[in-house]
Amino acid sequence: MSKKVLVLGEINEGSLRNASFETIAAAKTIAENGEIVAILAGKAVRSLAQEMIHYGADRVVTVEHENLSHYTSDGYTQAITDVIEAEQPEGLVFAHTALGKELAPRLASKLETGLISDVTSIEKQGDDVQFTRPIYSGKAFEKKVITDGVIFATIRPNNIAPLEKDETRTGEVTSLDVEIKDLRTKIKELIRNTTDGVDLSEAKVIIAGGRGVKSEEGFEPLHELADVLGGAVGASRGACDAGYCDYALQIGQTGKVVTPDLYIACGISGAIQHLAGMSNSKTIVAINKDPEANIFNVADYGIVGDLFDVIPLLTQELKALKVGV
Structure with a gap:
């Protein structure tokens, strides 16, 4: 019917x-x-x-x-x-x-x-x-x-x-004419946490950083890779708690739940709370120095290595491919 x-x-x-x-x-x-x-x-x-x-x-x-x-x-x-x-x-x-x-x-x-x-x-x-x-x-x-x-x-x-x-x-x-009245919430000022690029919750490609990113500056290579792929940058709660990035980027059970076509986890150990927010991504790539990290158990592709070595190489190769297209 x-x-x-x-x-x-x-x-x-x-x-x-x-x-x-x-x-x-x-x-x-x-x-x-x-x-x-x-x-x-x-x-x-x-x-x-x-x-x-x-x-x-x-x-x-x-x-x-x-x-x-x-x-x-x-x-x-x-x-x-x-x-x-x-x-x-x-x-x-x-x-x-x-x-x-x-x-x-x-x-x-x-x-x-x-x-x-x-x-x-x-x-x-x-x-x-x-x-x-x-x-x-x-x-x-x-x-x-x-x-x-x-x-x-x-x-x-x-x-x-x-x-x-x-x-x-x-x-x-x-x-349709409506009457909006008796509002209990009134917005006096709107301050946006502006970030360039794709909205995290709808991004087809996400580059996410964890504690292994080590600092706020450590996210810069992730942003560069995201720009090349037309994606967004996310983070684990550990990275947010450490002050490396804003909580608006948090992915996990207490953050955003995302299902991009490609999820690249950089320096993320793979705590169950984080996996709850991204494990249904279509393709997961994990980059971590620890070969025993839990993130490799859900990854489709794993790279054991220092993200600060791997990410720039990936970015360089992808840029070269774009130039050649």
């Missing part, structure tokens, strides 16, 4: 995040030839609506309000709840990002419906839609089916490929 499914478009620095397009692809499986309706919330978001349609949305509902200029859980909950009440969907799909992880449980509670979080794949099983998600820090996977009520799921970035962009697609764009 066809369903109407709402997806939430996430906006960062005036652009749509790639995770927004992945939610559309996920929603297609749930909708079963039904309607995919994208929600865009913010201060001035209508200009982004057509891009959601080009990636597969059938229709876009924009919610524009001064109190949605910056994300707050109160403001977004009020806005999205109004859209849900107006649209009466059979399904909801958000990205499993920092925003989605906070907003989705609040909405599920208000709707009195279940939520399947951190989904890595969706497939049809007869008349049902089956969701797969990791459990026990990624050591196992469980499969879930929602048999009653609204289907609500959050999708881990980089696991479900977006649909191919089609700039000939057209769809209706409407706006």
Whole structure:
């Protein structure tokens, strides 16, 4: 039976995040030839609506309000709840990002419906839609089916490929007036920890450093390699605790969970807490002086050596390949 499914478009620095397009692809499986309706919330978001349609949305509902200029859980909950009440969907799909992880449980509670979080794949099983998600820090996977009520799921970035962009697609764009009031959180000043390059949670390539990087300056070769590969730099908690980098780069059980196409672990021992955040990466390369380091147990390729010798050589060779292309 066809369903109407709402997806939430996430906006960062005036652009749509790639995770927004992945939610559309996920929603297609749930909708079963039904309607995919994208929600865009913010201060001035209508200009982004057509891009959601080009990636597969059938229709876009924009919610524009001064109190949605910056994300707050109160403001977004009020806005999205109004859209849900107006649209009466059979399904909801958000990205499993920092925003989605906070907003989705609040909405599920208000709707009195279940939520399947951190989904890595969706497939049809007869008349049902089956969701797969990791459990026990990624050591196992469980499969879930929602048999009653609204289907609500959050999708881990980089696991479900977006649909191919089609700039000939057209769809209706409407706006919904909402009242955002009684906010318990007011943002007086926004200070961004600006870093050049790719967003860590959506990066296809990640170069991650651990305690073996030894210092803040030790991350510089990692940044250079990331620039060559068009990737992002991450870190273990040990490196963050040591003050080598900002906690915004932390990958692991208490940091970001990432699933890039290529993960290069540099000077990372492989503590279970770190593995929980990256073990589902498609290809893992470990660089460590200790041949007994636990990281080699999950790596597809291992290099036993000093990262300060290996990383510059890799960077040099990759630069040479780019020049030769």
